[in-house]
Amino acid sequence: MMKAMKKIYKTLIGGSLLSLLILALFSCENYLDKAPESIVSEDMAFSNFTNFQGYIEEIYNCIPDKEKKYWTTSWNWGDDELFNLEGNFHMTHQVDIGNFWAWQGSASTWLDDDNPDPTSTDKFRHGLWAHAWYCIRKANMGIANLDKLTTATQEEKDLIAGQLYFFRAWWHFEMMQYFGGLPYIDQVLPSGEKLTLPRLTYQECADKAAADFAKAAELLPIDWDKTNVGKRTLGKNQLRINKIMALGYLGKNYLWAGSPLMKNGAQTGGANTYNYDEEYCRKAAEAFGQLLNLVESGQTQYSLAEFKYKDIYNHVRAAGATSCYSDIFYTMGQNWLMPGSTEAIFRGPSTDYNGSNWNTTKTFGPKVKGLVEHDNIIHHPTANYVNLYGMENGLPLDDPDSGFDPTHPFKNRDPRFYHDIVFDGFKYVNAAMPADMEYLRYAGLATGGTMRNPADGSRTGYFIQKLVPHQANKYDGAYNWSGNLHTYLPYMRLGDIYTMYAEACAAFGGASGQATDFSKTAEEAINTLRDRVGAGHVNAKYTSDPHKFMDEVRRERAVELSFEGFRFCDLQRWLLLTEYPYNVKTAQEFDRVEDVQFFENNDPRDAEVANFREVPILTRQFGTKNYWFPLKISDTSLYPEFPQNPGW
Known part of the structure; x- marks a missing residue:
């Protein structure tokens, strides 16, 4: 059965985005052993918590491991890293020379995979683009069948729904960071219908992702170990999606939407690098503030x-x-x-x-x-x-x-x-x-x-x-x-949250910017990280000038999160990717x-x-087109409403 499911998945992946969006894809669980054109058995797969959770487990399995995706791999594509001469085939060097097409079908980058398999425990078989559409479809199928979860407590229903809404948003968000606005798939697309879903703007996508992250945060507990369900797997729930993860990504999604690139569009010159969308940044600050208030008041399992x-x-x-x-x-x-x-908040399996x-x-x-x-x-x-x-x-x-x-x-x-x-x-x-x-x-x-x-x-x-x-x-x-x-490199950790909170607050209030639901200012958030390591506080000469303070926030983020895979997207969203000295x-x-x-x-x-x-x-000789990666030609050729990114 497992072999058959791998063959089905391989066939679908070998096709196009169209196949991934409109054909039913299935888990490898025995109760989902169906022909590829059939519908998942609702009376078995979705009727109780155990089966439904088994259906969701495959989505966790699909999360790429950035460090171990290949024998040798790369994940730092900003101004932070380069390889020795024999590593020129890696994505780091390919980005340096402007070959952004290199992400496609490359075994050595976690963005894609030429041989993906959602059922495999082989870390080499999981890539972002390859799995995202599959997992979004799975999440939508699960959400569409929530009413079939009849043999379950309210806690169990909330846990199932919360994970599905989170994952639908998370896979969209991870792709949006590199490709910009996409069709936001929030329904099960029927087979045989012509695709007309338009590419949304980045901020339109972010609004839809925010709704899903917010819903997940409402439904999920802080700590699965303290739920009746979680007690069955006590001490083994660290990777389960929870309220803190959902709040963290709600804030990150809003901050990205409010960043200079997303507000002002791709451009060179750096003139708009401090020009944020303050409304989005306030929303980001509130989400991060709620998270940090829970952490600092001792209500979570997380700490620096x-x-x-x-x-x-x-x-x-x-x-x-x-x-x-x-x-x-x-x-x-x-x-x-x-x-x-x-400290690690969101991780995949390892x-x-x-x-x-x-x-x-x-x-x-x-x-x-x-x-x-x-x-x-x-x-x-x-x-x-x-x-x-x-x-x-x-x-x-x-x-x-x-x-x-x-x-x-x-x-x-x-x-x-x-x-x-x-x-x-x-x-x-x-x-x-x-x-x-x-x-x-x-x-x-x-x-x-x-x-x-x-x-x-x-x-x-x-x-x-x-x-x-x-x-x-x-x-x-x-x-x-x-x-x-x-x-293992975490996708999100607490140090990341403090820097993002500081940035969101600084975007609308400078060093004294602050959320309504957390006691610390942007300046105090940065100093919290510096106190942790024994470094001096942000000097008054920087706190008195909003632009200079933002520079210090960005420098703190660079040092605290060095080599963890965030720098490229940071330079990109700050409209600095093309600018000296960052090039x-x-x-x-x-x-x-x-x-x-x-x-x-x-x-x-x-x-x-x-x-x-x-x-x-x-x-690096970059222009405006380098602010987004090119989409696959096989996908952008499907229908007119799904165009290629500008310049590619």
């Missing part, structure tokens, strides 16, 4: 993970710390515990624990002499992005009062810099090494250094260790089975003053350097 480290470079938590910032992104030595800590180590955990460090094993693919943070990590006192590097010293460029930086970034002199290997490999123990990232070969080292003068610890190397062996290293990727060049013995006995942040300078690697 602690940033308390005994050893920041090795991510060793301090004694007494009850949660850990690093655990949001990966866990190690915790019996394959799924990452997220107390059942293939050791799948992290098939290659994801082997794509962040130097490949010199096989120091990090497997394919020669490396994620590099750009120097221009690393510069967004300001000083410990809270000021940006280019502020004349920041205290930044180019002869000691790694000293007194924002504490997240030391957590996230591998810089020159960093002790990369802790374990014993062969004598002829000892020269690679300390990261040689100065100009001409031991790890600066663009083919198998760093092109930019830095590596990333936020998402994968540096111990994922041949000698420390964190990626070996015994390390229990499990990675440039750079490297950090400098000469060492200290010798290697210095790093053996001293903190690398205290090292002196000379000739510290930034050098361009590439400039």
Whole structure:
């Protein structure tokens, strides 16, 4: 039966959007084992909570895993990252050269998949576009059959309906971020009818998604563990859709709709980058405010993970710390515990624990002499992005009062810099090494250094260790089975909510902007995140000017959410994707003053350097068309009301 259902799905996907929208698609549950042209058996599939929930489970299974979608994959397409030369086939580089068509049918990007299967537990078989229309159809079929749920309590009915409304909106929203306004499918489209559904504007789509997210928030509990239904699976409900997730996406959906791109349209020049739709931003602030009020009053299972480290470079938590910032992104030595800590709000499944180590955990460090094993693919943070990590006192590097010293460029930086970034002199290997490999123990990232070969080292003068610890190397062996290293990128977490709340409030009220249902201002929300890590508050010189304050909100978002896959969409919606300096990727060049013995006995942040300078690697030549990805020609050729995005 499973094999037959896979064949049906493959046939439909191999066709077009038309097939996905008008043909009935089914779950692989036994009670849904029907011919492809039939209707789901309402008296079995939808009559009780257990069967109906089984029908919904497949939608959870379809959520793409951005990090592990392929042997090597990419999800950072802004000014934040680039690959070494052998990684040029990845979407990151294809975006750099303007080839936005590359998202289509590519196994190495999570936006699409050339061989999708909603029933499969293989993480390689799940892509956004491939599954979205399928899951939207499933949600609509479920909503259309809610009246068949007769053998159920009111709590069970609400849980079923809430999940369906959430997922209908979520799949639309995820596509809208990259493709703009689409037809919003909120009914089961009958087979055989001619399609005439128009593409809506972004804001028209957002209004429909908001109605669904709001309805989900009304129906769903904060914590499934505290429901009668959830007690049957106590302690295993963390991924279930709840009120906090629905409120988070309600706010995000409104903020995106109120952002400069969505209000003013695609354009170059950056003149409208601070021009938000204040009505949408107020709605966003209210949704985020309700969520944060619930969190800060202790009514939820969520809280900011602690940033308390005994050893920041090795991510060793301090004694007494009850949660850990690093655990949001990966866990190690915790019996394959799924990452997220107390902070991750929305995640998909990650059942293939050791799948992290098939290659994801082997794509962040130097490949010199096989120091990090497997394919020669490396994620590099750009120097221009690393510069967004300001000083410990809270000021940006280019502020004349920041205290930044180019002869000691790694000293007194924002504490997240030391957590996230591998810089020159960093002790990369802790374990014993062969004598002829000892020269690679300390990261040689100065100009001409031991790890600066663009083919198998760093092109930019830095590596990333936020998402994968540096111990994922041949000698420390964190990626070996015994390390229990499990990675996963959440789609939404609490730190994300604080930055979005601050942005929404700042759009209509500057630093003192505030929702009616939460006590903190935009400024206080940003300072909450800085207090968590021990960085200085936003300086008064920035809070007094709405545009300068918005710049600081955006910088905070860049640092707090670095390399988590949000930067491209942020630059896009701020109308900055085409603008300097956000269209440039750079490297950090400098000469060492200290010798290697210095790093053996001293903190690398205290090292002196000379000739510290930034050098361009590439400039992205973008125009207005690059604010949206191109749709598939096979889809835009279906009917006149479904046109291609402008310029493509």
